[in-house]
Amino acid sequence: MKKGILKRKTLASRIIRNVLLFCTGLFLVTFSIYYYFTRSTIQQTTQENAVFLADNTANRIEQILSPAEKIPEIIARMLESAFLTRDSLIPFLRSVLAANTNIFGSVIAYEPNYFADKQYFAPYLFRQGNTISATMLGNENYEYEFMDWYQIPKMTNAPYWSEPYFDEGGGNVLMTTFSVPFYTFREGKRVFSGVVTIDLSLEWLTEIMSSVKILDTGYAFLLSRNGVIITHPKKDYVMNHSIFTIAKENGQPGMREVGRQMIQGKSNFTSADFKSKYHSGKLWINYKSLPSSHWSIGVIYPEDEMLASLQKINLILLLLVVIGLTLLSVFIVRIINDITKPLKQLAGSARIIAAGNFNIPLPTIKTNDEMEELCDSFTYMQKELSEYIITLKDTTVAKEKIESELRIAREIQMAMIPHIFPPFPELPQIDVFAVLKSAKEVGGDLYDFFVIDGDKFCFAIGDVSGKGVPASLYMAVTRTLVRSISDKEFMPSSIVSSLNKSLSSNNESSMFVTFFLGVLDLKTGELSYCNAGHNPPFMIRNNGEVFMLEKTKFIPVGLFEDFEYGEASLRLEPGDKLFLYTDGVSEAENAGNVLYGEENILKVIQANLEASPRELIQCMEQDVAFHVNGYFQSDDITMMTIAYNE
Amino acid sequence: MNNLKFNLHKLVLALLLLFGTLLAEGQLRKLVFSPQWLPQAQFAGYYIALEKGFYREAGLDVELIHPSANLQATSLLASGKADLISLFLITAMAHKEKGLELINVGQISQHSAILFITKKSSGISSLGQLQGKKIGIWKSGFDEVPKALMAEKKIEVEWIPVLSTVNLFTMGGIDAMTVMSYNEYDQIINCGINEDELNVFPVADYGFDIPEDGLYCLTKTFASKKAEINSFLKATLKGWEYAANDKKYAIDLVTKQMQLAHLPANKVHQEWMLDKVLELIHPGNKGGEYGVLQETDFDKAVAVSAKLNGTKPRFSFGEFYYSPLK
Numbered sequence: 001m002k003k004g005i006l007k008r009k010t011l012a013s014r015i016i017r018n019v020l021l022f023c024t025g026l027f028l029v030t031f032s033i034y035y036y037f038t039r040s041t042i043q044q045t046t047q048e049n050a051v052f053l054a055d056n057t058a059n060r061i062e063q064i065l066s067p068a069e070k071i072p073e074i075i076a077r078m079l080e081s082a083f084l085t086r087d088s089l090i091p092f093l094r095s096v097l098a099a100n101t102n103i104f105g106s107v108i109a110y111e112p113n114y115f116a117d118k119q120y121f122a123p124y125l126f127r128q129g130n131t132i133s134a135t136m137l138g139n140e141n142y143e144y145e146f147m148d149w150y151q152i153p154k155m156t157n158a159p160y161w162s163e164p165y166f167d168e169g170g171g172n173v174l175m176t177t178f179s180v181p182f183y184t185f186r187e188g189k190r191v192f193s194g195v196v197t198i199d200l201s202l203e204w205l206t207e208i209m210s211s212v213k214i215l216d217t218g219y220a221f222l223l224s225r226n227g228v229i230i231t232h233p234k235k236d237y238v239m240n241h242s243i244f245t246i247a248k249e250n251g252q253p254g255m256r257e258v259g260r261q262m263i264q265g266k267s268n269f270t271s272a273d274f275k276s277k278y279h280s281g282k283l284w285i286n287y288k289s290l291p292s293s294h295w296s297i298g299v300i301y302p303e304d305e306m307l308a309s310l311q312k313i314n315l316i317l318l319l320l321v322v323i324g325l326t327l328l329s330v331f332i333v334r335i336i337n338d339i340t341k342p343l344k345q346l347a348g349s350a351r352i353i354a355a356g357n358f359n360i361p362l363p364t365i366k367t368n369d370e371m372e373e374l375c376d377s378f379t380y381m382q383k384e385l386s387e388y389i390i391t392l393k394d395t396t397v398a399k400e401k402i403e404s405e406l407r408i409a410r411e412i413q414m415a416m417i418p419h420i421f422p423p424f425p426e427l428p429q430i431d432v433f434a435v436l437k438s439a440k441e442v443g444g445d446l447y448d449f450f451v452i453d454g455d456k457f458c459f460a461i462g463d464v465s466g467k468g469v470p471a472s473l474y475m476a477v478t479r480t481l482v483r484s485i486s487d488k489e490f491m492p493s494s495i496v497s498s499l500n501k502s503l504s505s506n507n508e509s510s511m512f513v514t515f516f517l518g519v520l521d522l523k524t525g526e527l528s529y530c531n532a533g534h535n536p537p538f539m540i541r542n543n544g545e546v547f548m549l550e551k552t553k554f555i556p557v558g559l560f561e562d563f564e565y566g567e568a569s570l571r572l573e574p575g576d577k578l579f580l581y582t583d584g585v586s587e588a589e590n591a592g593n594v595l596y597g598e599e600n601i602l603k604v605i606q607a608n609l610e611a612s613p614r615e616l617i618q619c620m621e622q623d624v625a626f627h628v629n630g631y632f633q634s635d636d637i638t639m640m641t642i643a644y645n646e
Numbered sequence: 647m648n649n650l651k652f653n654l655h656k657l658v659l660a661l662l663l664l665f666g667t668l669l670a671e672g673q674l675r676k677l678v679f680s681p682q683w684l685p686q687a688q689f690a691g692y693y694i695a696l697e698k699g700f701y702r703e704a705g706l707d708v709e710l711i712h713p714s715a716n717l718q719a720t721s722l723l724a725s726g727k728a729d730l731i732s733l734f735l736i737t738a739m740a741h742k743e744k745g746l747e748l749i750n751v752g753q754i755s756q757h758s759a760i761l762f763i764t765k766k767s768s769g770i771s772s773l774g775q776l777q778g779k780k781i782g783i784w785k786s787g788f789d790e791v792p793k794a795l796m797a798e799k800k801i802e803v804e805w806i807p808v809l810s811t812v813n814l815f816t817m818g819g820i821d822a823m824t825v826m827s828y829n830e831y832d833q834i835i836n837c838g839i840n841e842d843e844l845n846v847f848p849v850a851d852y853g854f855d856i857p858e859d860g861l862y863c864l865t866k867t868f869a870s871k872k873a874e875i876n877s878f879l880k881a882t883l884k885g886w887e888y889a890a891n892d893k894k895y896a897i898d899l900v901t902k903q904m905q906l907a908h909l910p911a912n913k914v915h916q917e918w919m920l921d922k923v924l925e926l927i928h929p930g931n932k933g934g935e936y937g938v939l940q941e942t943d944f945d946k947a948v949a950v951s952a953k954l955n956g957t958k959p960r961f962s963f964g965e966f967y968y969s970p971l972k
Contacts, residue, residue, distance in 0.1 A: 141716055146785050146809045155780070155806070155819030163813065226816065226837040244836045245914040260838045 012336045016329050023328065027321050038310055046306050047269040050286035053212065054267075054297050057220065058288050060208050064102065065200075065292040069159070069178060071100060072196040075108065076182035079196065086115070090134050093125040097132050103198045104167075104175060107137060110194040112145055120144070126199070150195045153181040157192070161293035163224050164202055166239065174202040174230070174239070176293070206231050209297075215305035217279060223296045227259045230295060234278075250277060258285060262296035265289040276300070342371050346378055358386035406441035406469070413442050413472050416479055418449060421614065429522045430457050433613035434640035435621065437584075443636035444471025444513075445582050446479050450486070455522045458486055458495075461640055462515040462534065463582040465556070474511045478503065478557075482517070492517045492530035493567035496557060500532070504561035512558035516580060520572065525644055527578075528569035532557045535583055538601065542575025544609050546602060574646040579605060579616065584637035588624050591631045596624055613641035674707035675874050680728040682719040682737075684712055685903035687919035688828065688859070689732065690896040691754070691927075693903055695885030704877035712907065720746060723864060729871065730878060733862045735939075735947050736790040742966065743951070743959050749868055750967040752861035752879040753939035754886070755926045758854060759827040760791055762847040763834070768821055773847050777801050779821035782808045792824045794950040795854050812837065828922030832915055856950065857943050858926065868968060883937050890924050893917070939967045 075096070078084050084092055093106050105126030115121050120138025127133075137144050144150050153160045162177040177197050184193040205222065209231040212220035222230040227242040237246065243259035246252075254273025261268065272283040284301040304311070345363040352360050362382060365375040414436075421433050434447045444464030452458050460482055464471040478499065485498045496517055503513070516537065518529035529549075533556035536549040554565050572578075581601065588596040604623050608616050617639050624637070681689040692710060695701050701708040711728060713719045720741055722728040732754070733741075742748055762781070764770040770779065776796075783789045785807035796803055806820050812833045815823040825831045827848070835841060849855070861879060868875060889896035897916050904911035927936065934940045944963045952958045959966075 143785075146807055148809075148811055148813050151806075151808070152814055152817050152819050155814060156817055160817070163811075226813070240910050240912060242836050242838070244838050245912050248836075248914045256838070260840075263838050 011340065012333055015336060016332050019332060020325055020329065023325060031317065035310075035314070038313070039307065042307060042310055046284070046301060047286070050269050050284075050299055050301065051267075051288075053214070053220075054286050054288040054299055057208060057212055057297055057299075058290055061205065061290055061297075062292060064204065065161075065178075065290065068100075068103065068198060068200055069292055071096060071103065072106070072178060072180040072198050073159070075106075075196045076180045079108065079182045079193070080184060080190075082184070086121070090123045090125065093123060094132055094134065097125050097127065100198075102200065102204075104201050105199040107197050108194065109137060109144055109150055109197070111192065112138070112143075114193055122194075149177045149179045149197055153179045153195050154192055157181060161225070161295075163226055163228060164230050164239065167199070174206070175199050176202055178293075202230070212299065214299060214301055215308070216302075218299065218301045218305065220297060220299045223259065223262050223298065225263055225294050227263050247274070250275075258287070258298075262287045262289070262298060263294075265294055265296070271303075272300070339371070342367070342375065346375060349378070349382075353382060353385065356389075358382060358389065403441070409469065409472060410438070410442050413476065416476060417447055423449065424451065427451065427457075427522065429645050430520070431613050431643040431645065432459070432640065433617050435617055435638065437633070437637045439584070439633045439636050440468050442469055442472035443467065444475050445584065445636035445638035446475045446513075447580075447638055447640045448479055448482060449640075449642075450483070452486055452490060452519070456490060457520040457522055457642075458517070459520070459580075459640065459642060460515065460517040461537075461580045461582065461638060462513045463584075463636070463638070464513045465511050467636070470509065470511065474503075474513065474558075478513050478515070490519060491567065492519050492528050493565045496530040496532050496554075496565040496567075497563075500557040500559075500563055500565065501561055503558035504563075507558055510559075512556040514556040514582075518578070520642070520644065525572040525574070525576075526569060527572050528567050530554070530565050530567040532565060535581060535586060535598075537578050537580040538605055539570075540577040540579060540605060540609065542573055546605050546609075548598070548602075572644040574644060577613065577616070577641055577643045580640045580642075581620075582636065582638040584633075584635035585620070585624060585639060587635060588628050588637065589631060589634060590628050594627075596627050600627065613643050616641050674702065674705060675871070676707045676709070677701075677730060677871070677874055677878055678709045678711060678728045679730045679732075679878070680711045680713055680719045680722045681732040682713065682734065682859070684714075684909060685900065685907050686829075686909075687897065687900045687916040688923050690889045690900050690920055690923070691882055691886030692732075693885070693899045694888045694896060695881045697899055698885065698888060700881040700884045700888075701878065704881045706874060706877055706881065708878065720748075723748065723862065729867050730861055730863045730875065732859050734788055734858050735856060735860055735943075736950060737787050738860065738862050739947055739951055739959055739966070740790070742961060743955075747865045748862045749865050749965075750860050750939055751863055751868060751875050751969070752882070752937045753857050753943075753967075754861065754882070754937060755859040755923075756857050756929045756932060756934065756943075757926045758791060758848070758850045758856050759829075759858060759922065759926055760788070760849045760854075761825050761827055761831060762792065762822055762849070763815075763825055763831065764822045764845045764847075765839070766843050766845055770821060771845050773799060773852070774801060776803055776822055778803065780804045780806050780819075782806050782815055782820045782823035784824065785809055788826075789824070790950055790954055791849055791854050791856055794953045795849050795852055797953055799852070828919040828926070832918040832922075836912075836915060854946070854950070855932070856946050857939065860939065879937055886924070886927055886936075889920065893920055896920055938969060 089108050093108065096106060097103055105124060107122055107124040109122035112119050120136070122137040122144060123134060124137045125132055125134045149160070149162050159178065159180045162179065164174055164176045166172050167175040177199050179195045179197040181195055182193055183190045209220050209222055210233070214220070219233045221232040223243055224230050227244050228239060229237040229241050229243065230239070232238055243262070244256050247255035247259060252274035258272065258274065267288045269286040270284065272285045274283070276283060279302050282303040284303055284306060286299045286301070287296055289296045342363055342365045349360060349362050362375060362379050365372045417436060423432055424430060432449055436443065436445055436447060438445070444467055445462070446464070447459075447461045449457065449459035462475070462478060464474045464478065481499050481502050482495065485495050489495045489498060496515060499515070514534040515532040516529065516534040518527055520527045531549070531552035532554045533552060536551055538546055538548055540546050550568070555563060586596055586598050586601060600623065601620070604620050605616065608619050611619060620639055679692065681692060696708055696710055711722065713722060719728065719731040719733060723731045724746055730751070735750070735753070738748060738750065762773065762776070764776075770776060781803045783792060783805050786809070789805070793805070806814070808814055808823070812823065812825070812830050814820055816834065816837050816839065823830070825834065834844070861882070863875060897913060897920060900916050900920070901911040901913060929936065932940070941963045944966065948959055
């Protein structure tokens with residue numbers, strides 16, 4: 001029963017396993033494709049948003065920086081065209097500041113010694129609270145011609161946005177200065193004459209940048225041209241660090257490379273080749289340069305947050321798949337149960353039928369499919385089997401009866417031949433041993449021996465054609481005839497001829513028997529014999545010589561009524577032995593259909609020259625059994641050995 | 647009454663204790679030292695010697711002051727506000743030549759840190775190619791050695807004085823720039839220019855490996871405080887040794903000093919500076935001892951002065967350098 005459960009389980013689980021494997025594989029492939037495309041779509045969308053965000057932020061900054069650039073540029077043009085006089089500069093700058101509230105201060109700084117009367121001429125107007133104050137820059141402690149805001153536009157002949165700085169005089173706010181070189185004509189030549197600047201507070205910049213919100217923890221930062229952090233959510237970084245020192249401090253060469261791309265004015269959305277101290281996951285960065293100041297906006301996107309929606313969908317999807325597969329498993333179990341239910345019932349019935357109960361009703365299956373067909377076949381089989389078994393029972397009874405009768409017949413047959421050895425304890429001259437092993441219950445072989453007139457030892461061996469009951473009956477007849485004939489006849493030829501006559505008449509079934517009969521004169525050792533178509537026996541001389549008696553020219557008995565049998569004779573010396581056998585020995589077959597053969601008989605005899613008749617036959621039996629090696633015995637085996645002693 | 651007497655005892659005891667500590671303080675001999683520039687890793691050894699009590703152990707009560715943009719170290723020395731200052735060798739010689747009676751009492755730096763640098767993109771890959779080019783140079787001094795080198799090599803250049811930033815160079819306003827290996831060079835690297843994008847010409851490679859930062863005092867101070875100055879130099883060298891063995895501590899101390907002075911403190915840059923300055927302090931394959939000015943180096947410096955001024959300084963090695971270590 002346990003085995004049954006196990007088997008049923010295996011079938012269901014095998015199908016479930018295979019289906020689940022396939023479904024999981026299918027899901028994985030589908031999911032991978034889905035994931036790949038969704039991910040790249042999200043990346044693309046994020047990139048578009050990132051670019052839009054960066055552009056938007058850049059525009060917001062540019063909306064302030066770009067118009068501010070115009071003011072010193074216009075002033076520079078005005079100075080070049082000598083539109084402004086030296087005395088009008090301060091009132092002019094004052095009006096500029098008054099009109100442009102986002103400008104903190106402005107200077108028009110002339111080259112030292114531009115005016116013959118003054119080494120330095122640089123009016124500077126700046127806000128102080130709500131008022132606009134004016135002062136002159138330039139003295140031995142403040143040689144402005146060496147300041148970046150002056151020197152760089154002068155040397156590069158180009159406008160320059162200074163690196164942002166904290167202005168100590170202006171309330172320690174973050175400032176930047178935009179400087180534009182101006183030129184005047186002297187002696188017909190356009191020569192560099194000074195620099196016009198405006199100072200801008202950058203407080204609004206921090207506001208704009210910190211208003212940029214990306215995902216949960218993403219953020220924006222701004223780099224100066226030198227890579228210095230102008231705005232960053234981490235306040236410590238601002239103006240204290242450049243992206244390059246941060247990269248070095250944290251051992252992030254990838255960050256340095258991004259920094260270089262940024263300060264070189266490039267734009268990109270890329271997977272960041274660096275890690276943040278504050279965010280463990282992978283990062284993406286989008287950067288864009290400001291067209292005016294060439295500062296660069298960087299926007300950091302944590303990848304896990306970027307793909308958070310995807311992760312959520314993935315989780316739901318996974319959950320759905322698990323539920324789906326579970327339901328599928330349950331469904332499969334139910335289907336299999338439905339399908340195998342009749343099978344199980346059939347199996348149960350089959351077991352009962354096998355136990356011999358043919359009359360149990362089979363389950364009714366009306367599925368109109370293979371299962372019903374199987375059930376029909378089963379029903380048919382049950383019917384056939386039932387009938388067959390009834391027949392078989394009758395047959396078996398009959399057979400058993402026959403077998404029992406045969407057993408009795410065998411006992412009778414065996415009782416007919418002498419089977420007590422030694423048979424003649426009172427005759428020391430003779431030692432006899434014989435065996436008869438029938439291939440079937442009863443056999444057609446025979447042997448016999450008896451003493452005639454007290455000193456003549458008569459012996460015979462024979463093999464009836466065919467096997468089984470007919471042969472055994474024929475054998476019984478033969479044996480009886482021999483005994484009765486030898487009461488009147490002593491010559492082997494006469495006995496055999498008489499026997500032949502009796503057997504041949506009324507031999508409707510045309511059976512015959514090969515027969516060897518010998519009469520040994522115990523006094524003289526004279527052996528006369530008649531061989532009617534039987535295997536010639538082996539003569540074993542006391543000197544170790546072994547030979548086969550000559551082949552017979554007489555036909556088996558029972559064939560022709562008037563056949564005349566002759567006889568031959570030879571003299572036995574004391575110690576001589578005679579070995580007789582039927583063809584069941586020489587033709588004993590093994591599985592390879594190899595016959596035992598007369599050579600092997602000879603070999604065994606030669607190996608046991610000194611053996612007693614019993615020993616010789618036992619050796620022969622063993623050797624034949626060894627040769628046959630368990631293969632079924634097809635013919636009766638009969639052996640007889642006679643030893644002649646003094 | 648008893649109560650009052652008891653209180654009197656207490657008072658006497660308290661006074662005794664107070665004077666005791668004052669007396670003990672008084673046993674430390676006061677010295678005021680000023681490095682030649684604002685706090686940075688260039689002076690880490692002094693901060694450590696002070697913080698770790700090496701000066702105090704040497705029986706000194708050292709006060710560390712810093713110059714400002716308007717008040718140079720030499721002014722502090724001349725006015726007596728500082729007993730000892732740190733100064734560039736060539737600068738010190740120029741001041742002595744001009745009549746400031748100072749003497750070298752210890753040579754901390756043994757090598758020149760001055761480099762010429764160009765951008766590889768400019769195509770200038772040898773010193774000779776600087777002919778006719780614009781070279782940025784410190785407006786505030788340290789210009790003697792590079793100028794002497796160019797004069798010796800007969801390379802005529804346009805010197806552009808710059809104050810303190812490297813922006814003129816990074817913006818392409820000049821073709822080359824003189825930098826200190828421990829300072830401006832790293833500033834340029836920290837502006838995103840890679841080392842392999844620069845060509846570097848150390849003046850030391852052209853026979854101008856002239857020591858830089860040394861310890862100076864007025865001749866009269868040395869006469870009266872020889873023992874103290876000796877102790878100061880020894881304690882300072884101990885401070886540098888400590889800095890070399892515990893750079894992290896040194897950097898923390900330097901950044902603390904910088905924050906106290908409200909200076910932007912960048913650890914990465916200070917680490918670079920400390921490494922380079924420690925290299926400069928090591929006599930290296932030149933031989934000689936820590937803290938000692940070699941006469942050969944003095945002679946090289948004299949040659950530079952002679953080259954630039956046309957005349958040799960009026961003082962000898964012996965008059966310029968008194969080693970308290972001797």
